[in-house]
Amino acid sequence: MTDVVASRIGLPKLSSLARFTFVDVILWALRLAVVIVVVGGTIGTLLKGRYAAAQWFDLVMFGLTIGSVYALIALGYTMVYGVLRLINFAHGDITMTGAFAGYFLASSFDRSGLLDRSPILAMAGILALAIVTSTTIAVLTERIAYRPFRHVRGFAPLICAIGVSFFLEQTFRGLFGPSIRSYPDPKWQRAAIDVLGFSVPRVDIIVIALAVVAMLVLYVIIQRTKMGTAMRAVSEDTDAAAMMGVDVNKVVVFTFALGGAMAGIAGVFYAFVFKQVYFFMGFTPGIKAFGAAVLGGIGSVPGAMIGGFFLGLVESVGPALFLDGIGIPAPYQLRDLIAFTLLIMVLIFRPHGILGERMAKKRA
Amino acid sequence: MALLEIDDIHVFYDKIEALKGVSIAVDEKQIVTLVGANGAGKTTTLRAISGILHPRAGEIRLGGESLADLPPHEIAGMGVVQVPEGRRIFARLTVDENLQMGAFSRNDRRAIAEDKERMLALFPRLKERLKQVAGTLSGGEQQMVATARALMARPRILLMDEPSMGLSPVMVEHVFETIRAINQQGVTILLVEQNALMALGIADFGYVMESGRIVLTGRGQDLLEDENVQRAYLG
Numbered sequence: 001m002t003d004v005v006a007s008r009i010g011l012p013k014l015s016s017l018a019r020f021t022f023v024d025v026i027l028w029a030l031r032l033a034v035v036i037v038v039v040g041g042t043i044g045t046l047l048k049g050r051y052a053a054a055q056w057f058d059l060v061m062f063g064l065t066i067g068s069v070y071a072l073i074a075l076g077y078t079m080v081y082g083v084l085r086l087i088n089f090a091h092g093d094i095t096m097t098g099a100f101a102g103y104f105l106a107s108s109f110d111r112s113g114l115l116d117r118s119p120i121l122a123m124a125g126i127l128a129l130a131i132v133t134s135t136t137i138a139v140l141t142e143r144i145a146y147r148p149f150r151h152v153r154g155f156a157p158l159i160c161a162i163g164v165s166f167f168l169e170q171t172f173r174g175l176f177g178p179s180i181r182s183y184p185d186p187k188w189q190r191a192a193i194d195v196l197g198f199s200v201p202r203v204d205i206i207v208i209a210l211a212v213v214a215m216l217v218l219y220v221i222i223q224r225t226k227m228g229t230a231m232r233a234v235s236e237d238t239d240a241a242a243m244m245g246v247d248v249n250k251v252v253v254f255t256f257a258l259g260g261a262m263a264g265i266a267g268v269f270y271a272f273v274f275k276q277v278y279f280f281m282g283f284t285p286g287i288k289a290f291g292a293a294v295l296g297g298i299g300s301v302p303g304a305m306i307g308g309f310f311l312g313l314v315e316s317v318g319p320a321l322f323l324d325g326i327g328i329p330a331p332y333q334l335r336d337l338i339a340f341t342l343l344i345m346v347l348i349f350r351p352h353g354i355l356g357e358r359m360a361k362k363r364a
Numbered sequence: 365m366a367l368l369e370i371d372d373i374h375v376f377y378d379k380i381e382a383l384k385g386v387s388i389a390v391d392e393k394q395i396v397t398l399v400g401a402n403g404a405g406k407t408t409t410l411r412a413i414s415g416i417l418h419p420r421a422g423e424i425r426l427g428g429e430s431l432a433d434l435p436p437h438e439i440a441g442m443g444v445v446q447v448p449e450g451r452r453i454f455a456r457l458t459v460d461e462n463l464q465m466g467a468f469s470r471n472d473r474r475a476i477a478e479d480k481e482r483m484l485a486l487f488p489r490l491k492e493r494l495k496q497v498a499g500t501l502s503g504g505e506q507q508m509v510a511t512a513r514a515l516m517a518r519p520r521i522l523l524m525d526e527p528s529m530g531l532s533p534v535m536v537e538h539v540f541e542t543i544r545a546i547n548q549q550g551v552t553i554l555l556v557e558q559n560a561l562m563a564l565g566i567a568d569f570g571y572v573m574e575s576g577r578i579v580l581t582g583r584g585q586d587l588l589e590d591e592n593v594q595r596a597y598l599g
């Protein structure tokens with residue numbers, strides 16, 4: 001299969017040669033513009049000195065918080081891609097299902113007062129339900145929508161994935177309505193706590209800490225367990241693994257389950273941070289996390305983690321650091337612009353991502 | 365009855381018929397070799413046995429039981445394990461993890477540990493490389509990993525696709541000694557080789573393949589002495 005793909009990728013060589021100069025000019029202009037914005041903006045911002053250390057710290061903490069959510073989601077993309085070479089376009093929506101499940105439990109805990117009385121128990125319950133929900137839906141998606149198309153060549157699997165994405169969104173819209181629901185906002189989440197002399201909302205610390213724990217657990221599962229090892233083996237060479245007796249379907253289900261679990265956690269955290277739940281909420285973080293996975297080198301687990309945090313930091317710190325300095329008003333509204341610019345730049349200039357190249361070299 | 369029977373299989377890549385009715389029988393405890401020029405269909409035959417490709421017609425049986433429609437991992441579970449062409453070890457996994465993958469379908473921890481020790485006795489060079497990432501090993505060592513990995517599945521029949529490919533003469537010698545040793549421990553072997561001279565030399569029985577067909581069969585020694593074979597494959 002890889003041979004087929006390689007020969008296909010080899011095809012457009014000639015035509016791109018013909019357009020070499022034209023494309024080249026545009027790409028260099030793009031590079032230059034980004035360098036000017038980044039360097040010029042940074043110098044401008046620092047000269048103006050409008051932001052105090054505490055504000056920078058806030059931005060960094062928020063970047064790490066949202067970055068850990070991206071990282072958790074990106075892991076699902078990268079693992080599924082590694083094993084099946086499939087972009088699971090429904091993954092953002094699988095995150096949404098976890099957020100929704102968590103929301104219903106959180107609301108009932110809020111009404112009963114449990115959310116305030118025993119936050120840890122409540123949070124454990126919310127996370128557990130979200131994990132179960134997202135995992136179940138991820139595994140069902142694979143079984144019903146992806147497996148029948150696994151050996152179909154061409155665009156069918158991709159289109160199927162997009163179809164699943166619409167299906168999940170519209171199902172949740174149909175069941176729970178199109179309106180935005182507000183997530184409970186208990187005092188203990190908002191309370192500021194002290195980190196290195198700066199005050200940080202506790203929810204940020206909770207999200208970052210638990211996300212890191214989840215990722216460590218995932219990493220140990222992938223590196224130390226038999227199924228995790230099989231996952232890595234299948235990612236490298238599916239046929240060879242099958243010929244050794246590895247049940248590839250089992251490994252695929254396992255992969256979707258792990259990705260689903262991470263997505264469930266991410267959904268709850270996303271809702272913790274933005275305090276909103278609605279049927280379309282998975283779309284933007286999903287696309288961004290996919291970008292983060294590409295940024296880190298799709299197929300690479302550490303790459304997805306790094307890519308997620310990096311994207312979170314850039315989109316949080318970027319507006320103040322790059323845009324304020326060149327005199328753009330209200331730079332925060334351009335947060336998504338920065339994120340997507342970064343992703344497009346990665347796709348153009350380094351499509352194999354941060355850790356992708358090393359992987360490709362090793363494989364050869 | 366032979367342990368492995370390939371009965372008139374036809375295998376296609378889309379519309380191209382790569383195997384045009386191939387029949388091979390491998391008796392228990394034998395070494396059988398399949399030789400032939402580039403593109404004859406040797407790898408295709410082994411991939412069909414392992415269930416990676418499915419014959420459009422014909423049947424493959426193990427101990428009389430049809431392997432048709434079984435997924436590759438179940439075929440491996442029945443004891444038909446392959447050392448694929450180009451070795452295809454898991455380059456990013458450690459040597460130890462590669463061996464662990466060979467034993468994937470087994471659950472008998474103690475026996476697995478014992479088998480690992482036997483592998484390290486068979487390939488002492490792998491001992492100090494156990495924790496090393498397999499992709500960093502030399503070609504000869506990678507062949508050892510591929511063979512050991514397959515043996516960890518406790519095969520009844522081992523399919524080997526050009527194990528000597530790309531190796532130094534010393535390593536080639538070692539590979540053939542290993543094949544003989546494995547066979548003497550009771551493992552049946554179906555060996556695909558370009559090195560027809562050495563393969564026929566250790567084989568009980570040989571098949572010569574050309575353009576998707578078996579054109580000649582006979583005892584290994586007889587084929588070695590056959591004029592046609594000598595002209596075509598032994599120079």
Ligand SMILES: Nc1ncnc2c1ncn2[C@@H]1O[C@H](COP(=O)(O)OP(=O)(O)OP(=O)(O)O)[C@@H](O)[C@H]1O
Nearest residue numbers: 377380382400401402403404405406407408409558
């Ligand atoms: N993936 C594929 N798609 C299409 N045709 C293929 C594919 N793999 C092999 N073939 C064709 O099938 C025929 C048999 O190939 P096969 O790899 O089985 O030969 P082989 O005897 O193993 O050769 P070698 O000694 O080079 O390994 C060849 O003509 C080859 O071009």
Ligand SMILES: [Mg+2]
Nearest residue numbers: 406407408449
């Ligand atoms: Mg071959």
